[in-house]
Amino acid sequence: MSWLYDEAPERGRFVALRKDGRGADVFFRTPLGAVMDGDGNERLPAWATDAALVSWFEDAGFAFWLPLPDGMQLFYE
Secondary structure: OOEEEEOOOEEEEEEEEEEEOOOEEEEEEEEOOEEEOOOOOOOOOOOOOHHHHHHHHHOOEEEEEEEEEOOOOOOOO
């Protein structure tokens, strides 16, 4: 499975890495498909297509994403 920006992430928590190396952000994709940021703000609605999701992340400066295992917390959470 490729986690490049041209493939939409699965449901659940994932980390999106920035293209320029400035860091990463945590996101959550709900069971219905909405994308929430780490602060609980909806970034994309559930009805958005996978293509719209990929386009939004690329436009926002992200290049890769990686799934987070259930129960894993990052040091700043």
